[in-house]
Amino acid sequence: MGKAISITLYSLKLFNGRLVLTNLKxxxxxxxxxxxxKPYLPSNKNSIHTNTIxxxxxxxxxCRYYVTCTWVTEENPNCSPTYYSNTDGDDxxxxxxxxxxxxxxxxxLVSSVIDRxxxxxxxxxxxxxxGGGGQGGDxxxxxxxxxxxxxxxxxxxxxxxxxxxxLAENGVYADFVxxxxxxxxxxxxxxxxxxxxxxxxxxxxIKLGSTEVDKALNTVxxxxxxxxxxxxxxxxxxxxxxxxAIHETLHAYINYQIITGGPTxxxxxxxxxxxxxxxxxxxxxxxxxxPSNFRDHWAMLDEYFDxxxxxxxxxxxxxxxxxxxxxxxxxxxxxxxxFLSMQxxxxxxxxxxxxxxxxxxxxxxxxxxxxxxxxxxxxPNDCP
Amino acid sequence: xxxxxxxxxVFLVLIITKASAQNRQASYKADSAYYLLDTxxxxxxxxxxxxxxxxxxxxxxxxxxxxxxxxxxxxxxSYSSRFQQIKIxxxxxxxxxxxLSLPKLIYRLKQFSEEDQDTKSTEKHPFYxxxxxxxxxxxxxxxxxxxxxxPKIIVN
Numbered sequence: 033m034g035k036a037i038s039i040t041l042y043s044l045k046l047f048n049g050r051l052v053l054t055n056l057k058x059x060x061x062x063x064x065x066x067x068x069x070k071p072y073l074p075s076n077k078n079s080i081h082t083n084t085i086x087x088x089x090x091x092x093x094x095c096r097y098y099v100t101c102t103w104v105t106e107e108n109p110n111c112s113p114t115y116y117s118n119t120d121g122d123d124x125x126x127x128x129x130x131x132x133x134x135x136x137x138x139x140x141l142v143s144s145v146i147d148r149x150x151x152x153x154x155x156x157x158x159x160x161x162x163g164g165g166g167q168g169g170d171x172x173x174x175x176x177x178x179x180x181x182x183x184x185x186x187x188x189x190x191x192x193x194x195x196x197x198x199l200a201e202n203g204v205y206a207d208f209v210x211x212x213x214x215x216x217x218x219x220x221x222x223x224x225x226x227x228x229x230x231x232x233x234x235x236x237x238i239k240l241g242s243t244e245v246d247k248a249l250n251t252v253x254x255x256x257x258x259x260x261x262x263x264x265x266x267x268x269x270x271x272x273x274x275x276x277a278i279h280e281t282l283h284a285y286i287n288y289q290i291i292t293g294g295p296t297x298x299x300x301x302x303x304x305x306x307x308x309x310x311x312x313x314x315x316x317x318x319x320x321x322x323p324s325n326f327r328d329h330w331a332m333l334d335e336y337f338d339x340x341x342x343x344x345x346x347x348x349x350x351x352x353x354x355x356x357x358x359x360x361x362x363x364x365x366x367x368x369x370x371f372l373s374m375q376x377x378x379x380x381x382x383x384x385x386x387x388x389x390x391x392x393x394x395x396x397x398x399x400x401x402x403x404x405x406x407x408x409x410x411x412p413n414d415c416p
Numbered sequence: 417x418x419x420x421x422x423x424x425x426v427f428l429v430l431i432i433t434k435a436s437a438q439n440r441q442a443s444y445k446a447d448s449a450y451y452l453l454d455t456x457x458x459x460x461x462x463x464x465x466x467x468x469x470x471x472x473x474x475x476x477x478x479x480x481x482x483x484x485x486x487x488x489x490x491x492x493x494s495y496s497s498r499f500q501q502i503k504i505x506x507x508x509x510x511x512x513x514x515x516l517s518l519p520k521l522i523y524r525l526k527q528f529s530e531e532d533q534d535t536k537s538t539e540k541h542p543f544y545x546x547x548x549x550x551x552x553x554x555x556x557x558x559x560x561x562x563x564x565x566x567p568k569i570i571v572n
Contacts, residue, residue, distance in 0.1 A: 216468060216475070216477060216492070217475060217477070217490075217492045217494070217563045217564075218563070227572075239572050240572075241572060242570045242571065242572040243570065243571050243572065244537065244568045244569070244570050245568065245569060245571065246566055246567075246568060246569075251561065251566060252473055252475075252494040252495055252496050252560075252561050252563060253494075253561065253563045253564055253565075253566060254473070254563075255563065255564060280572075283571050283572075291472075291473065291496065292470055292471035292472065292473055324569060324571045325571045325572065328571055364572065367572070369571070
């Protein structure tokens with residue numbers, strides 16, 4: 033008589049933690065996270081990821097090391113080969129046995145090269161807590177976005193819906209945001225706060241938005257946090273708010289680009305005047321710590337200005353004159369952040385744009401006043 | 417000629433800027449730890465470390481979740497090959513290094529993240545993790561930074 037098997041049932045009703053589920057048929061293991069008794073995809077647990085489409089299964093990258101080992105032995109006419117190469121799933125080299133070549137001799141290891149192989153693996157649904165089998169999850173989720181907009185949406189839902197979401201429909205703008213839209217770092221967070229603002233007229237003392245990035249040189253932190261001025265969201269035209277959103281997004285994007293790609297420029301003698309201007313500025317910024325505001329604004333004037341204007345024009349369905357988009361995008365671009373030695377150069381670049389579009393300073397001031405203290409086309413309070 | 421003078425001037429100014437920036441950096445308080453990572457010896461389904469590379473930046477993401485502590489939420493340690501060189505050490509050197517276990521690393525991160533939450537953004541300090549991995553010549557060590565740690569600046 034065999035011993036009676038005792039089965040203990042555990043309730044997962046309030047279970048928090050991770051369980052390893054083994055698929056006995058395929059002998060595969062899946063690590064499943066539970067919250068209050070229900071399986072969840074941890075990256076969706078974070079409530080500030082407002083735009084996340086919640087998949088019930090997910091894709092992840094699995095990497096393994098493999099080693100290629102090359103062995104050699106003294107030449108023996110009765111045995112072959114004298115070289116032997118094998119690839120192991122482990123990172124150690126194991127000496128070939130005497131079946132290789134048909135006779136016994138010692139092998140010497142002459143090289144071992146470790147490499148990493150990564151595969152995108154689709155992790156299927158775990159069974160639910162009622163004991164049922166897997167469900168759904170036949171294909172990876174698409175269009176996952178993790179730009180954090182909850183904080184801004186809580187106070188200005190229409191800023192998210194009418195400005196950020198609409199800008200994201202533009203392919204060029206979407207390229208600027210794309211690095212921040214995966215579940216991995218870096219992240220982009222939008223919020224609002226009271227920044228410098230004056231009730232009437234003196235638009236030069238107004239700060240429409242700001243972007244917080246890492247301060248340290250040699251940093252790897254590419255995430256950014258964008259703050260839009262609460263007064264602007266309450267008082268300004270949607271056109272000006274969109275222009276500010278593009279401007280601040282570019283700060284985040286340029287910071288990301290510089291850290292991720294980095295310039296190939298190393299020393300001044302290598303300067304190549306045929307490369308884009310950003311090539312050299314990025315190099316200087318990396319090597320010598322140019323103030324970010326100056327660096328970014330020059331890049332926005334030189335490398336990204338025309339694209340910014342086109343994004344804004346498309347956002348607005350061409351409802352304004354072309355020069356209006358230019359004037360909206362020019363706001364703040366002559367700010368060198370106190371980097372006086374280069375303020376003149378930045379001014380020159382700024383004036384080149386004014387000259388190209390035949391825009392005077394008085395036109396700029398008048399346009400900004402109209403847009404900043406708008407009487408129409410402001411954000412509505414309610415956004416169904 | 418004009419361009420050469422301009423570049424030389426910029427170069428000089430920037431050398432001074434760099435020196436002063438480095439001095440500022442040197443004054444940063446930093447936290448650091450060593451951790452041995454060997455994903456090849458862990459079943460894929462059991463791994464909570466995920467690595468990925470983008471441009472010059474390589475990242476090691478720890479799959480733990482803490483929505484209330486931003487730095488502890490999927491903490492990601494990264495380095496740029498522009499700034500960090502991988503060093504190779506042998507087993508003897510490795511024995512002389514105090515390596516944190518995973519539970520201790522998580523505990524240390526929790527402490528760091530809680531302190532970070534109460535620190536002004538301009539006074540935050542970085543957390544460096546020296547990640548050690550087996551390599552064909554022994555062990556590789558590289559200095560990574562916890563993404564999101566460290567002082568911040570604001571541009572507008």
